Amino acid sequence: MKMAKTKKITPAATVTSTRKATKAAHAPKAKARGIEKKFLKTRPVCKVTFTLPKEAAAEAESVCVMGEFNNWSPDANPMTRRTNGDFSVSLDLEKGRSYRFRYLIDGWKFENDWKADRYESNPYGGEDSVVEV
DSSP, X not given: OOOOOOOOOOHHHHHHHXXXXXXXXXXXXXXXXXXXXXXXXXXXXXXXXXXXXXXXXXXXXXXXXXXXXGTTOSSSOBOEEOTXXXXXXXXXXXXXXXXXXXXXXXXXXXXXXXTOSEEEEOTTSSEEEEEEO
């Protein structure tokens, strides 16, 4: 009768596998959705990418971002649907300011940004998202 071979595990092997497991646990996750800011060195503006996740607008035909930066125009900044279902648009905003904004879905439903810098009450009994640049 043959005996099965057993592999001897050394403490060094255990440490290595633990390091690999720890490294994998801290690997970068998928990019967070929400507001992304890129401050430009050559101009006094910040490129702000607004992203509305597909969970907030799953059945939407159209989404636009409207706020103080475009005089609350529902037509000025339409968003594009990405392949993953999110809607996004990038705008150049003046540095050193904060701007109220909201997303307008299909021309009638408002949605706030889930990752806004903060929220402020508006005169209509709701809240606006605020981005600080």
